[in-house]
Amino acid sequence: MSVYLVKGKGWRYDFTKNGVRHTATWFRLKADAQKAEAKKREELEQEQELEPEPPQHMQTEVVKTPTDMAFLDLVNRRLDHVKAYNSQRHYTDYLYLAKRWVKLWGKLLVNQISQDMLMAFLFERTKVSNITANKELRYLRATFRFGIQNKCVQVDPTEEISFFPTEEIVRMVPSSAEIDRVIAAAEPDTQDYLWTMRDTLARVSEVNRLTWNDVDFNARHVILYTRKRKGGSLTPRKVLMTNKLFEVLSRRYAARDKTKPWVFWHTYWDNKTGERVQGPYRDRKRIMKTLCEKAEVGYFRFHPIRHSGATLMDNNNVPLGAIQKILGHRNRSTTELYLHSMDKSDREAMETFERARERESHTESHTESQTKRAAENG
Structure with a gap:
């Protein structure tokens, strides 16, 4: 999806070539963005053709690396998507977390961010709570998978990271x-x-x-x-x-x-x-x-x-x-x-349990009394 719409702003083209991101904003029509993208790609092809070929003895084998981009660019692109397609509250939550990530990894490429780096960060967030760390992990994973889906990057360093255990609590529901x-x-x-x-x-x-x-x-x-x-x-x-x-x-x-x-x-x-x-x-x-x-x-x-x-x-x-x-x-x-209520079947089950418990306790107590009296009379 190299050409996409950002609601309220306009059309944008965004693609990565040879590890370098190229983007331009905001076009009124999708066709305008497509034409601008095509022109930019043509310019890049021409620049590549004009580059002088090194002497034979200096030529080395070219190893193509996986598509990659700056982590900051990936985060910004994901934020644009969230703002266009999700609620304002979700965007605000995402932006709040993203600012923390960018302070840590904003100058890195995505493939420079390792699982160990993320685990160290998440363990630090567990000092607040495991729920907090899990939220960070969910949003980070969504960001990397967004990049993979849009062919910006090829790695998701959160893939092997498991969520932290949490204790389920009953929420406070006001009367x-x-x-x-x-x-x-x-x-x-x-x-x-x-x-x-x-x-x-x-x-x-x-x-x-x-x-x-x-x-x-x-x-x-x-x-x-x-x-x-x-x-x-x-x-x-x-x-x-x-x-x-x-x-x-x-x-x-x-x-x-x-x-x-x-x-x-x-x-x-x-x-x-x-x-x-x-x-x-x-x-x-x-x-x-x-x-x-x-x-x-x-x-x-x-x-x-x-x-x-x-x-x-x-x-x-x-x-x-x-x-x-x-x-x-x-x-x-x-x-x-x-629904924080007990339904009729729950109440009936507990009432049945109570009656059965009382009946069994009464029976055992009566049996013990008879056994004791028999022993005394024997």
């Missing part, structure tokens, strides 16, 4: 009362944000992406868009409004700034332009820690609100298929992971 207390501790605008998330069971990115065009007051539903699909395409789903959500959005709509399409937006400092701009939220990580402390409840972030709502519906006999549809899960098994 309805705890969520109520956190919402009550928030400012009015944040209260609306949390109610929207709570009563749609939406992901953070879906609420941040919500515009007034996605809100239908007549049909009383909202349309949420997610990139949690293969290929990164935005996929819509409809979620019916609760009475509370209808009240919240109706009030916000009446007081909205008509020049802003988003339901939730803010003014922030843009590091790229060096100016204050207005736009939708990208993430609001810090606010939940402050609100949980203020409400005096155990710390949780936005995502457990989805888990809490799904579990609440499951406990009240809402069909699993309906919960799956509301959450926007393609697979039923994913929805089941969200």
Whole structure:
């Protein structure tokens, strides 16, 4: 894939020849990028033909080396792909990790990065946690395999590295009362944000992406868009409004700034332009820690609100298929992971166990008593 599109920027050509990367950006049309690539390849061929051939006694056998590229270039190309095809949150996570890798290996070629170098790095990351190290490994492996898939490199130094063992823990899922207390501790605008998330069971990115065009007051539903699909395409789903959500959005709509399409937006400092701009939220990580402390409840972030709502519906006999549809899960098994409840069969099994245990204990106790009395009378 030497010619590809980067969403919001344009077409780009990118190829490696004789271990050297050649790229140019941004073309309005794919055909323009293809023509520019062809011209560049032709120039390289001509340069190669014009190079003087060394005398016979100085000629050596030319050994072709595997295709390779600078690790920094591979990371940048992978980041371009993630930004175009994945969610903003995934891109932000990737960029955060990539900056650490580039500090270590940014001046190296990919084939200079060995398994031993990566293992030393990952063992260092286990000092934070094995989960942290495993995340680094997943993202690194995705980067190298992206390079192989696009014929930029031929090696994946993570191939023989195994994931570190981890302990599965039950995530902290807040109760309805705890969520109520956190919402009550928030400012009015944040209260609306949390109610929207709570009563749609939406992901953070879906609420941040919500515009007034996605809100239908007549049909009383909202349309949420997610990139949690293969290929990164935005996929819509409809979620019916609760009475509370209808009240919240109706009030916000009446007081909205008509020049802003988003339901939730803010003014922030843009590091790229060096100016204050207005736009939708990208993430609001810090606010939940402050609100949980203020409400005096155990710390949780936005995502457990989805888990809490799904579990609440499951406990009240809402069909699993309906919960799956509301959450926007393609697979039923994913929805089941969200449900932190014991179903009827689990309860019945434990009740049967308890009755059997008590009955057996009673029988053994009665037998021992009879044996003891017989011994005393004998």
